[in-house]
Amino acid sequence: MGSGEKNAGAASTRAATAAGPAACTAAASGPAATAAAAPAGPAGRAGVGVDVGSTATKVAVVDAYGELVYTALMPTGYSSVDAAARARECLEAAGFSPDRSGVRVVATGYGRVAVPFADKVVTEITCHGRGAARLFGGQGTVVDVGGQDTKVIRLRGGRVIKFVMNDKCAAGTGRFLEVMADRLGVGHDELSELARAGEPIKISSMCTVFAESEVISLVGRGEPRESIARGVVESVVGRVATLAGSAGGAAPYFLTGGLCDNAYVVERLSATLGAPVTTCPEARYAGAIGAALAALDLG
Amino acid sequence: MSDALADTVAADAATAAAATAAAPAAELPRTFEEFNEQRRQSFLKVKDFKQAGGRLVGYLCSYTPLEVIDAAGASAVGLCGTSDEVIPAAEEVLPANLCPLIKSTYGFAYSQKCPFTHFSDLIVGETTCDGKKKMYELLGELKPTHILHLPQGRSRAHEREGWYQEVLGLKEALERTYGIQITDDDLREAARLRNRLRRATLALFELQRSEPPAMSGVELMSTMFAGTFNFDVRAYVESLERLYEERCAAPAAGAPAAKRILITGCPVGGVIGKVGATIERNGGVVVCEDDCGGERTNRFMVDEDAPDILRAIADRYLKINCSVMTPNDDRFAATREMIEKYHVDGVIECVLTACHTFNVEAVRMERAVEEAGVPYMKVETDYSSGDLGQLETRIAAFIETL
Numbered sequence: 019m020g021s022g023e024k025n026a027g028a029a030s031t032r033a034a035t036a037a038g039p040a041a042c043t044a045a046a047s048g049p050a051a052t053a054a055a056a057p058a059g060p061a062g063r064a065g066v067g068v069d070v071g072s073t074a075t076k077v078a079v080v081d082a083y084g085e086l087v088y089t090a091l092m093p094t095g096y097s098s099v100d101a102a103a104r105a106r107e108c109l110e111a112a113g114f115s116p117d118r119s120g121v122r123v124v125a126t127g128y129g130r131v132a133v134p135f136a137d138k139v140v141t142e143i144t145c146h147g148r149g150a151a152r153l154f155g156g157q158g159t160v161v162d163v164g165g166q167d168t169k170v171i172r173l174r175g176g177r178v179i180k181f182v183m184n185d186k187c188a189a190g191t192g193r194f195l196e197v198m199a200d201r202l203g204v205g206h207d208e209l210s211e212l213a214r215a216g217e218p219i220k221i222s223s224m225c226t227v228f229a230e231s232e233v234i235s236l237v238g239r240g241e242p243r244e245s246i247a248r249g250v251v252e253s254v255v256g257r258v259a260t261l262a263g264s265a266g267g268a269a270p271y272f273l274t275g276g277l278c279d280n281a282y283v284v285e286r287l288s289a290t291l292g293a294p295v296t297t298c299p300e301a302r303y304a305g306a307i308g309a310a311l312a313a314l315d316l317g
Numbered sequence: 318m319s320d321a322l323a324d325t326v327a328a329d330a331a332t333a334a335a336a337t338a339a340a341p342a343a344e345l346p347r348t349f350e351e352f353n354e355q356r357r358q359s360f361l362k363v364k365d366f367k368q369a370g371g372r373l374v375g376y377l378c379s380y381t382p383l384e385v386i387d388a389a390g391a392s393a394v395g396l397c398g399t400s401d402e403v404i405p406a407a408e409e410v411l412p413a414n415l416c417p418l419i420k421s422t423y424g425f426a427y428s429q430k431c432p433f434t435h436f437s438d439l440i441v442g443e444t445t446c447d448g449k450k451k452m453y454e455l456l457g458e459l460k461p462t463h464i465l466h467l468p469q470g471r472s473r474a475h476e477r478e479g480w481y482q483e484v485l486g487l488k489e490a491l492e493r494t495y496g497i498q499i500t501d502d503d504l505r506e507a508a509r510l511r512n513r514l515r516r517a518t519l520a521l522f523e524l525q526r527s528e529p530p531a532m533s534g535v536e537l538m539s540t541m542f543a544g545t546f547n548f549d550v551r552a553y554v555e556s557l558e559r560l561y562e563e564r565c566a567a568p569a570a571g572a573p574a575a576k577r578i579l580i581t582g583c584p585v586g587g588v589i590g591k592v593g594a595t596i597e598r599n600g601g602v603v604v605c606e607d608d609c610g611g612e613r614t615n616r617f618m619v620d621e622d623a624p625d626i627l628r629a630i631a632d633r634y635l636k637i638n639c640s641v642m643t644p645n646d647d648r649f650a651a652t653r654e655m656i657e658k659y660h661v662d663g664v665i666e667c668v669l670t671a672c673h674t675f676n677v678e679a680v681r682m683e684r685a686v687e688e689a690g691v692p693y694m695k696v697e698t699d700y701s702s703g704d705l706g707q708l709e710t711r712i713a714a715f716i717e718t719l
Contacts, residue, residue: 128706143714167707178718180692185707 063120065316067309068105068136069145070094070129073165073192073276075101078306079114080314084152088112089303098129106135124313126305128166140312142305147171147178149308150272154296159267161258161287161295162275162304165192168258170265182265188226190257192276197226198250201233202243210282213251216244221253229253251286259290269293274304352539352589359546360432366392366548367436372495373548375437375460377422378445379609379637380467382484384511384619384630386441387550388503389491394433395545396440398422399587401700403430410455416671417699418587419448426459433546434460439494441487443467445641446674463490470643471635484631504626508619510550515615517557518544522612524564525604526659530571531564534578534603535593541610542586575602576719579659581652581682582666583675584608587700591708592667599713605659608667613638613651640674648678649685656691662719663692665712670699692719 063082069075071094079088090108094101102125109115116123116135125136126145133139142162146169150160156176162169167185171178188194199209219241223229236246262271271293277283278301288295300307367373372391376383386393398421407424425431434440443465444450456462465483468476488499518541524531540560547553578601585592585608593603607613617636623629638648656664664686668676679695686693694715698704 128710141710141714141717143710144717178714181714181718183707183711185711186697186704 063314064114064122065310065312065314066109066114066116066121066123067145067149067306067311067313068102068123068125068127068133069142069303069305069309070098070101070105070125070127070132071142071165071276071305072128072167075105075127075129076303076306077105077108078149078303078310079109079112080307080310082314084311084314086300086303086307086310088114089300089306091302094129098132101129102133102135105133122313122316124309124316126309137313137316140309143169143171143181143183144178145305145308145312146274147173147181147308148176148311149304149306150274150301151176152307152311153274153298153300153304154270154272158270158272159262159265160272160274160304161262161267163190163192163254163258163273163277163283164275165196167191168261170258170262170267172265172267180265182261184257184261187224189224189229190254190261194226194229194254195250195277197230198233198247201230202237202247202250204243204247207280209247210251210280212244212247214248214282216242216246216248218252219245219249221246221249224257251283255283255286255290258287262291267291271295272301273297274301276302278302348536348539352543355543356546359548362548363394363432363436371548373433373437374491375434375440377440377442377449379614380443380445380465380634380639381441382487382630382634384504384507385484385488385491385499385627387507387511388488388499389495389497390503391438391491391495392548394437394548396422396425396431396434396437397545397584397586398425398431399700403428404700411452414671415448415452416446416583416669417701418584418669418672419452421587421700423452423456426456439463439490441465445639446672448671461494463487467641468635469641472644477632477635480635481628481631484627484634488627501626504630505621508621508626508630510554512618512621514544514550514554514557515618517554517561518615519612520561521557521564522605522615524561525571527569528577528660529569529573529575530577530602530604531567532570533572533597534580534606535589535597536570538585538589538593538603538606541606542589545586545610571602571604572597575600576662576716577602577604577660578716579603579605579607579652579655579661579664580667581607581664582679582695583669583672584610585667586610587669588667588698591698591700591702591705592665592696592712595705595709595712596665596716599709599716601663601712601716605655605661607652607655609637609639612655613648640672640678645678649682652682653685653689656686656689661691663694663715665715666693666695668695668697670697 065080067078075092075094077090081087092104114121123136124138124140125133126140126142130139146162151173156173158173160171167183168190169183172180184190199206221229221232223232273295278297284295284297374386374391374393375396376393377396383393397418403424404420406428407420411420426434440460440462442453444467453462453464468480470476492499544553578596580603614637617633619633620629638645666679683693
């Protein structure tokens with residue numbers, strides 16, 4: 019879980035309950051920080067990506083050379099319009115106002131149409147594919163576990179050649195983990211720590227609502243919390259692996275989205291897929307980074 | 318007339334009157350809205366048609382041998398449900414986890430909201446998929462229903478013979494219903510007219526081969542779907558032929574840069590607005606509708622000059638490539654032909670929720686399309702608006718990858 023703390027954006031969001039400029043943090047790690055000082059920084063051309071997801075809104079900025087210079091993350095909350103407005107405040111505070119000449123904006127995510135300052139709207143499939151290609155290379159399979167859906171995207175030569183989505187039910191999504199963590203009375207991260215210590219119990223219900231009832235019966239039966247947590251993680255991982263199989267996914271696998279700092283999930287996913295799964299703290303921003311690169315193309 | 322039906326007709330009368338004032342000529346619908354409007358108007362006409370002694374036979378599938386109905390001097394009207402309006406009513410009887418087309422069709426009969434169903438003298442169905450054939454047993458409690466036993470394949474001689482006997486049985490049932498004799502001459506004349514209709518339909522489809530295509534796919538789909546509720550085949554053929562002439566003279570109206578999409582799979586009449594319009598709003602244009610109302614069905618002609626005309630009619634219908642048949646390899650071959658013919662950039666397979674035959678056959682369709690080097694995506698949807706957001710994302714993303 020240590021990698022997550024290094025990500026200033028993610029950490030600040032957890033601290034900020036009322037999202038606002040407090041959530042605006044420049045990426046403080048890796049090549050992004052060095053690039054921020056490059057001549058093509060705030061004064062030059064920049065591509066801005068705004069990824070309004072169901073749970074979190076992610077912002078990424080790339081400079082004229084396509085280097086990542088800024089990221090921010092905030093809860094989307096009830097209104098994607100408000101989330102977009104907060105994203106704008108962050109951008110202005112960081113010197114990347116969408117009104118500035120040379121700054122182009124692409125919006126993506128389920129709330130993509132709610133971003134009034136976007137020059138273009140691109141779907142999250144294309145953006146995640148492009149962002150992942152940037153972070154991990156253009157050959158492989160991207161697994162994005164999002165708040166409301168899970169996507170598996172196959173990349174070849176940096177282009178999306180095939181994708182499948184689980185967008186009809188919450189099985190295998192971040193939402194499933196959230197609901198079950200709540201039911202077990204633990205936080206998101208605690209859930210995986212608990213799971214690590216447990217023996218797997220099979221949770222057979224795919225439907226989140228039914229699975230919650232199943233968890234309640236397991237709790238009632240006195241099963242250890244650790245084992246139920248393990249069952250929950252295995253359920254999500256199994257569902258994601260099936261989806262990857264139906265897309266004809268092949269190694270290497272890259273994990274993007276909100277679970278990228280969850281080392282235990284990464285470990286279990288890799289074991290279930292029988293192949294290494296690579297991720298990095300910036301992978302949370304893959305959609306926004308892809309959108310920012312697409313924005314740069316707009317010239 | 319039931320109260321529910323009276324209400325529908327009364328409410329529709331007001332809208333129809335307003336529409337007639339604006340557009341007096343009975344033209345073919347060009348938009349999905351016009352299509353809906355015309356359907357409402359024909360709801361009103363059907364009552365007059367019946368009162369004037371008209372014969373009306375409802376059908377539910379492209380396997381229905383329409384020439385036999387035409388030859389009985391009856392008008393054939395499609396009763397496939399395409400709206401989710403009556404699905405809650407249908408679910409009072411039918412299980413929820415069933416194809417929306419089946420639920421909607423039954424729902425219209427059960428709630429008495431469809432005048433076509435209400436005024437049909439007879440409803441003709443076939444033993445196609447499991448959901449339909451069992452629903453017909455329940456539909457039979459509400460309306461006189463005649464079921465043709467459709468074989469599950471066409472490669473064995475007894476299957477062809479059995480189907481011929483079923484078509485003969487339909488002819489006899491109609492003769493009994495109306496107290497008439499259907500002659501070979503009646504059948505041959507009907508076959509000639511239906512073939513002319515098929516040729517006119519194909520000619521219109523083929524206009525989409527041009528780049529950019531002649532028109533938006535939603536327009537073409539709406540126009541074609543109107544054929545299922547036209548009482549007068551000859552007048553409908555003539556209007557299609559006129560439309561073809563007009564279209565040939567008019568400049569291409571399809572978006573030039575749009576990606577050329579072929580839609581295959583289940584009947585798409587109920588999702589023209591949902592899937593078709595979403596494709597065309599997101600940088601695509603439907604150049605080929607490869608469902609049972611499309612080219613793959615319309616290109617089969619009846620041998621008008623065959624010595625045994627009834628057998629020729631039966632043979633023609635058995636060629637239709639629906640996923641209820643096994644094996645059904647000709648469907649993949651036809652789709653691959655269409656991909657080349659219409660210069661298709663991507664194939665979207667539309668599966669209606671719980672349609673097992675198309676959903677399973679999609680595995681082989683995906684292979685067939687991808688072997689041809691063309692991207693493929695399957696979407697599973699129904700008539701509700703619940704998945705509009707997800708559908709938009711999938712379709713837009715697919716078009717972005719092309």
